[in-house]
Amino acid sequence: MKYVLVLDVGTTNMKVAIVNEIGDIISQEVKKINLIQSAEGVAEHDPQELWANFLDISKKIITNFEGDISLLIFSGYQFGFLPIDKKGNPLMNMVTLLDTRSQNIMNEVEERFSFKEIYQKTGCPPAFNYTIARILWLKKEKPEIFAKTYKFLDIKSFFTFKLTGKCYTEPSLASVTQLLNIKTQKWDEELIKRLGIEEDQLPDLVPGNVIVDTVKKEIAIEMGLEKEVPIMLGVYDGGAMILGMGGYKKSAVCNLGTTAMFRSAYNEPLLDKIGQYRLQTYALLPGMWAIGGAVNNAGVVLEWFRNNIANGMSYDQINEEASKVKAGSEGLICFPFLTGERDPRIGSLSTGSFFGLKTYHNLSHMARSIYEGVGYGLNMIKTALEENDVNLRRLTVGGSGSKSDVWVQILADIFNIPVTKSKTENATLIGESMVAFSQLGVYNDIEQAGEVMIKLGKCFEPQTSSVKTYEAYYNFFVQMIQNYRDMYNLHTQLINSLGGGENWQ
Structure with missing residues (x-):
């Protein structure tokens, strides 16, 4: 051995x-x-x-x-x-x-x-x-x-x-x-x-x-x-996760960590053919590229919420709160851009916000809307892949966020494809090991290594009623981003005119 x-x-x-x-x-x-x-x-x-x-x-x-x-x-x-x-x-x-x-x-x-x-x-x-x-x-x-x-x-x-x-x-x-x-x-x-x-x-x-x-x-x-x-x-940690969760052959992976990604391994460097820069393509290994994209704001938003809004409650408690609310969070939409975004449609000057806040909304609505807002952002990447002729059959999800069945089900409903949990919590370690053992002669290639080394868990199927709800909210989310773009720039100018973020009140 x-x-x-x-x-x-x-x-x-x-x-x-x-x-x-x-x-x-x-x-x-x-x-x-x-x-x-x-x-x-x-x-x-x-x-x-x-x-x-x-x-x-x-x-x-x-x-x-x-x-x-x-x-x-x-x-x-x-x-x-x-x-x-x-x-x-x-x-x-x-x-x-x-x-x-x-x-x-x-x-x-x-x-x-x-x-x-x-x-x-x-x-x-x-x-x-x-x-x-x-x-x-x-x-x-x-x-x-x-x-x-x-x-x-x-x-x-x-x-x-x-x-x-x-x-x-x-x-x-x-x-x-x-x-x-x-x-x-x-x-x-x-x-x-x-x-x-x-x-x-x-x-x-x-x-x-x-x-x-x-x-x-x-x-x-x-x-x-x-x-x-x-x-x-x-390869980089996200690339190792792609390999360690089997993100090839018309499959993709989503890592829910501090940040999040939606990527697939592909046999050529794919660029956004309509010129909107929606896809980020990275080299992986000789003859292999990582296509798709990533978002800056995933678990970091949940951590902010836990520390500043939810009074330090456990993530299990946050999941329980989110599960109390139906799909769409009764009209509350989270734009989770606390640290700016890579997607030029959103931009580096973007900030976080909750839209549609009403008197009946509470902590449970906010928790679920964070899960949904991250999902909408990731769905922008999936949509871009589809518009560039990459149609995915399934998705495997990993990272600390995948421990939440609530979040994974939300992703299946937003993406409208089956989403399978990685059984291995540390798919990154497995992906790197697949690269190593392939070169050490234990396996002929990455795919053969994956047949032995990759372990998958529970599969979440899309729920028809939720799919329709999320399709409507996702379209609204994208439309709002188009409207927000100029406001992010004006907001930054305002803060700078008042002496910087640390002095702005």
Whole structure:
């Protein structure tokens, strides 16, 4: 029996697990990551804390498996952004997806680049989360850091630098720089030049399914390993979830975590043919792309609701409250855009709101409307796929939000397709392990690995009466977004005119 060590760095938690070749998670350690936030839009991780956490939980989990690990493979979040100097020292904290400080730089991005050209080359719609906007923001707001920057790292290149002394990344993370040519899966020289940086300031780009290096001997000892274990970069956390829940062959997956995604693995890079940038296409592995999209606001909205409205009640209690209300929340609609959105139809300046609030609405209505609002946002992605000739037969859902039967049933009703729960809570770990064992020769390819390693649970069928209700509310939701777009811009101008969000009352 072979074993692989999987590192998964998320926005909220870090996981290190040992997985065997039939998809059993033999051992796992989880450690919460402190998210550093402020009213100015800061949302960062301390890189030294990330490294210390990794060493700490690796030592715990490797005990009794010291000589049995065949491979170390990575999973991690997209949109990580960390400048380092020539000695490899971080010049600031690791910027995460939830950081909104670069949203006001989009006018400058548009002056330098054609959004249409960027989308056609990279598969990325215009949004402030991508590395182009982060670098221009850094140059404008923190010029002293920009001047000292030797390399711009993401979450995997940071860890590979610590483990090997070299900075490697792979196409699924490089895709969200807006600097990767989606067709060639190589850095785009013209875009890099126009940004005003050098290609050697970016990590070395390697496929995620090849062994690139080994853990340095002194680090291996510190981790508790008996040998220098080979390293494979894998794919980003959402991509691993696509693989680990079987999101191929006209199937898609939805991850309900802090953020959420609706994606499928496809054999070509699909772009929105009507030019609305509704689809975000990322490279996964050679000959495989992740198509679909993602939303910034899912579990983060529920957490905000729990902490600020629901007086800290448990998520099980929130589910019970939501189940008391019928489909449509009696006219209450949540627009869950607390941290802005990637979809250009909504925009980075969007904010959260409840629409249609009446005296008879209560906490239960608000809870259910949050579930529904996230579902409507995800359905915008499903609709875009259908309008680009991708018709899906089924959906598998995972992530912490999938523990809620109420939420999963709502998704089945909004999407009007069967939705199956992933039986494995940590499908990301399984997806990365499928990549690893396919390359180690245990399986011929990803699909053969999935036949053995993927485990699915309960299936939720759409309820006819609710489907009709949600179709009407979804259409209204989309229409309201069209009306809200200009108001988001005016609202931002108002706040800025009054001295910024932290002073606005």
